[in-house]
Amino acid sequence: MSRPDAAQRVPLERLISSRSRSIDASGIRKVFDLAANLKDPINLSIGQPDFPVPEVMREAAANAVRENRSGYSVTQGIPELHAAIWKHLEKDVGWKGPTQDLGNIVTSGTSGGLLLSLMAVLDAGDEFIAPDPYFVMYPQIAKMIGAQCTLCDTYPDFRMTAERVEPLITPRTKAVLVNSPSNPCGTVMSGAEMRDLVDLCERRGVLLISDEIYDEFCFPDAREDGHCPSPARYTDQCLLIRGFGKTYGCTGWRLGYAAGPMPLVQEMAVLQGKPVDYYVCNDISIRLGKYVFHPSLDVMSMRTCLTTSNR
Numbered sequence: 001m002s003r004p005d006a007a008q009r010v011p012l013e014r015l016i017s018s019r020s021r022s023i024d025a026s027g028i029r030k031v032f033d034l035a036a037n038l039k040d041p042i043n044l045s046i047g048q049p050d051f052p053v054p055e056v057m058r059e060a061a062a063n064a065v066r067e068n069r070s071g072y073s074v075t076q077g078i079p080e081l082h083a084a085i086w087k088h089l090e091k092d093v094g095w096k097g098p099t100q101d102l103g104n105i106v107t108s109g110t111s112g113g114l115l116l117s118l119m120a121v122l123d124a125g126d127e128f129i130a131p132d133p134y135f136v137m138y139p140q141i142a143k144m145i146g147a148q149c150t151l152c153d154t155y156p157d158f159r160m161t162a163e164r165v166e167p168l169i170t171p172r173t174k175a176v177l178v179n180s181p182s183n184p185c186g187t188v189m190s191g192a193e194m195r196d197l198v199d200l201c202e203r204r205g206v207l208l209i210s211d212e213i214y215d216e217f218c219f220p221d222a223r224e225d226g227h228c229p230s231p232a233r234y235t236d237q238c239l240l241i242r243g244f245g246k247t248y249g250c251t252g253w254r255l256g257y258a259a260g261p262m263p264l265v266q267e268m269a270v271l272q273g274k275p276v277d278y279y280v281c282n283d284i285s286i287r288l289g290k291y292v293f294h295p296s297l298d299v300m301s302m303r304t305c306l307t308t309s310n311r
């Protein structure tokens with residue numbers, strides 16, 4: 001059979017799905033184009049920490065390379081990392097796990113946890129509520145999975161309170177996504193506000209998902225009993241999503257985790273195991289399990305550096 005010449009070929013753009021077309025990257029592109037013509041622009045486009053990855057973690061990654069740890073990683077994460085996460089969660093929010101009811105999963109960055117959790121809960125046409133202003137990914141995930149992201153107007157104080165969320169709940173709402181400390185606002189919800197959200201979600205049978213990627217950068221005046229307020233301190237029926245990229249300056253290593261109700265975590269593991277990611281992240285990152293949260297890691301000084309120089 002003869003091949004059609006270039007002019008006769010069907011344009012491949014015709015094959016792009018409406019799902020993919022619905023993802024709007026044009027705003028970001030416009031900003032990059034504008035910035036390209038500026039002299040010394042300050043790049044606020046992407047949250048890249050300005051401190052180096054702690055030495056012990058770099059050493060561990062280098063050792064993993066030397067040991068040729070270049071194969072598929074374990075879908076749910078390695079035991080050392082799980083153990084370190086549970087130890088940290090017990091200290092931070094009082095969760096003891098794993099149990100029959102409470103599980104965790106290592107994810108491909110915080111984004112991986114967000115995508116898996118929303119995929120695990122929402123069918124096409126279902127809704128979740130997210131704050132406005134919001135981290136750019138939230139409505140995009142909704143488009144990707146055919147769900148609807150209902151934005152909760154938090155102006156002018158940027159607090160996603162239960163009073164603001166409740167009127168937005170419909171029979172199709174399955175999740176409320178809270179982000180504290182917030183990107184882009186920097187707002188930190190109080191413990192009382194978190195408890196009200198927990199009560200609301202439990203009363204209305206909706207899952208509360210808490211994106212806590214910036215938990216370690218909570219300034220002292222917003223902390224309560226030394227901790228960044230989290231709904232997890234009031235219930236173990238919410239889903240916590242956290243990451244290591246911002247905390248340790250290793251955003252490119254794609255390492256995060258989610259913890260919460262076991263049936264949900266199990267579902268996320270199924271999705272991560274096959275259709276979504278196949279395996280969580282590279283085997284080198286995942287080997288850092290022994291080191292994250294390690295007392296020798298200087299998170300305090302990184303936080304102080306942010307507090308004093310960048311605030």
Ligand SMILES: Cc1ncc(COP(=O)(O)O)c(C=O)c1O
Binds near residue numbers: 110112135179244
């Ligand atoms: C609020 C929020 N959630 C999630 C993410 C994604 O983080 P990760 O790089 O761990 O996927 C970001 C990144 O900037 C963020 O600001």
